[in-house]
Amino acid sequence: MSQTNCDPRYARLKGLFPAAGHPLSLADAAGIQREVESLLGSAELPPPLRSLRIACLRGVTIEPLVPQIIAAFAERDFAATIELGGLGNYQFEVASADSFLLAGGFDVCVVLVRAESVLAGLDDPTANFGDLEGAMRGFLECLDTVAERFAGLTIVCNFGPLGPSVGRRFQSQNAASSRYAIGRANQLLAARVQEHPRMLLCDLDYLAQQIGAAQFYSPRNMATALQPFSTVGFQRVCREWADLCHLHYRGAAKCIVLDCDNSLWQGIVGEDGMHGIRLGEGYPGVCFQQFQRQLKHLRDMGFLLAINSKNNEADIRAVFDQHPATVLKYDDFAAVRANWESKADNMASIAEELNLGMESFIFIDDNPFEIEQVKFACPSVACAQVPAESWKLPELLSTLVRLDRLAVTVEDRKKAAMYQQEQRRKATRAGTSRIEDYLSQLELEMTIEPFHPERHLERAVQLLQKTNQFNLTTRRHSASELLALAESGSMILLASLRDRFGDYGRIALAIVTFADGIPSLDTFLMSCRALGRRAETMFLTAILERLGKAGQSVLRAEYIPSNRNQVCAKFLSEHGFMEFAGQLSPDGQCFERNLAFASSDVRAFYRVTIVESANRSNELS
Template structure:
């Protein structure tokens, strides 16, 4: 992210008015930054969102490292857009389609005259809304591979039955909550479709701060700027996850961040960390951080301290929820924090733009912003009771799926530290690799592996030859096509089961097998996985009758790691296809997997190249 983008965002944050959102969006659109990832977001709505929602979406997108293009449908035009194949929506070719609907237009009786409805009529209204919205979503799913977002419905400001509303199974709020629950159940069955919890967003800021009833009646424009900003941020969390711009590692200061006070001066008994105020606020922050840990976010320390003093808190303080084992990297020293962050990124083999640095000190935060503009910096407020909410709102660790590999990520990095120790004790690299007892399974895509494969395409930036991003729906479609082979590699060794760590997408073009995507987690670089996977793809292509295996390298600011992948594995330039294309003649001798790997190759290309196995 360029300094100009940061300056514009800071200028907006100092006065987040309507006028500044419009101006900031215009300024940001004019900036050229090759690190920004393009994203197309379409919003179908039945109420007015002009003039500020598109600028809000743009601002939040740029802040997340995205280059947005926005399609805002006409008022209440969803039916025309979703059911017509040649509509403006489908010509736009969106990456994300969001449905922003209010009950006030879909089912006015559920909002304005609820007390007149019988229980049977309530059920009929709920079913009608559900069928209508789900039909919109399914229509998009049939015609587009875009990720689909569906807003749920806010509760009414004043329940129709007053205090009795909460006492009845057919109270207004109960019925709307039931509708939201049924909507979630239906959307869950549709591939790459997700609920956006607008009711929760409204509860965060309060109904009176979120909804302006006067503007609803004047121009059907109920959402205040405060709610539009939060809704835009929520949409962009999905977009960032889809485009691989979400964050991976939370780097934390210690003093006045993880506890109140300075451990080197106040000692274990003097710091604020415990069940009563103000220590309880820091304990709440610990709990929020541990939630992220269990979602697969890596935790690291970056603190100016004597290491022994700081680590004693995690090891011995009776109230500390965070323990030493939660952290995969530690820089507790007197070095500058920017240098420490560089070392942490290098140690974990992730980009600087995957880091979120959290500190209470304005000087340290500004120093890191200036030195490392790629790093997301969160300066904590003075009030520690706001720490957890600040982290939730600004960190951007969201993903489109959560799997076993995510939950075990920190354990995997700790296993990597054990491998490093082993590496130092053996005589040669091959001896080290043999001693790992690496078992590699290469298999065609299956129903259970699709979420992880899609997630890898969305998150992998460095070892990725084309950096094409795919949703679960798109992976499923390719897997079920006769012209495609979608496969994955799963690895385990004497220290850990790393799970699914690589994937490849190959499609047939006559007598050629063309690699569309080949990617691998950086955690397993240097173990020969890429050679084994390319060998497997070559043999699979040969069995299908192909004479050549083609691969393309599309350079990005991050994937220089794979510049030599194809030539170093026997591929030659393919001038017919142009720059970046490589070819391997399958009629000659084919390379085998490295002999230190124990490979189980389950690829089966009889009949179609690939199909999802249930």
């Protein structure tokens, strides 16, 4: 994030962090904590800070390291407060009806308990953990209760490695010993966390392995204060919490934009020729090949790839089509800019082609000049530089938090394939002069289904959180809010779209609430990848008809302008809604539509299937 044009209060907070490459000391963290507290005391947080109330159920002392927690969250643009449960009191706090956890209005609950307090006898080399499921049952059920009773996000820390013990070699020979019980317990934990949609796992075991258990723990702190971690160890832990929240609340990046020469291979293909570049076959070519393989894996996880390179397109195309060691193929890229324009201009044109906001991109180049130029022109693009030493390249992508996901939905997996279909579709469009001709040959099909809490929650929340452009109200309902809306009798519909080029999955969501018996369009949004097919009109028409059949006579709606949703500013007035002077929410424009005239010419292009329940559907055409 560029700090040149931001709120001075935000700039002051960021100024308290040490320069890149320097460690954050506890004294720095304490200063940051005071600043965050003062910002939280002010009327409004400076953007992009977001407030976050954290509760912590814990079996260890955390108090002396609270500044580290607040600083780690501030680094990720969260103004956090944390309330600690009683030391070792978590079971009571989970079960009790007047628990602070339920009363406090917390956004996040962190569970941090040591293996030693869950599994008795871990320090006994002769202990047998054959029935680990039985030994873990109480703790796992405790997590179930948290999931059931706490409406926010829960982060569960798994168990770190055990310290040195007597009879270590004896234990290693025994598969049922505590030596192996920790790993098995962590598997059980991961499986249980996976069952709860609002629960995430913080992999303490991985963090400890990365820096080494001896660095991670402090036996002195444990003995004197029941605080097992070293200062650097705990810093890793709270940074991981902040990273998980960052990914959860702000979502992953969507597209990786790549330079070619000295980024995807070593050398300059325009000068060295396709056979002169280094890719595969020994150092450093193997590192670039491994980097390409990682990018391919990220593509399979649903991230888009794009090229932004100063080259002749034919030269790079030859590498992707013919080089024996290339992992990436030309078709893997959703957009290609191989030309002599500025990379900043190319970024803008890629963003336009893919219909994505600049904050969705990560730009990777070996040239610091190009990176500075892109940073300057597009401050919300995250940039990363290819390291000068090629053996470091395979570590680059894992350092970028937003190139990760907390869950991969079916839609994500299909996304990369969809953009490829979109390119083919654009080619078709170029050959068709009239929009009606174009639509009628697309063989459009829409399926509309009522929201099903189990089957649709993940996708519905993803749409609510991520859709910026075609979104009338940009209400970012959380999973729990959505479930509450469904519970209270609101009409929640999802639409999925397919055409002869491919299946786009569920791309639109509408929520109609019935306060005082009057239907009101709380949310109407559509993923921008479905734009240009009048799917929004088709979906709205189906909703209007459905309400009309249910005996309703009007539908109220609002347009709440945001920085990103101008594309739907006229949507309501173009679809028979009349503006009126009411005020449902601040900044919102109110509209109302008579439901007597609900049909639209868009029906001519669509086959619509309305699913009424899991096993019954009726087709309208």
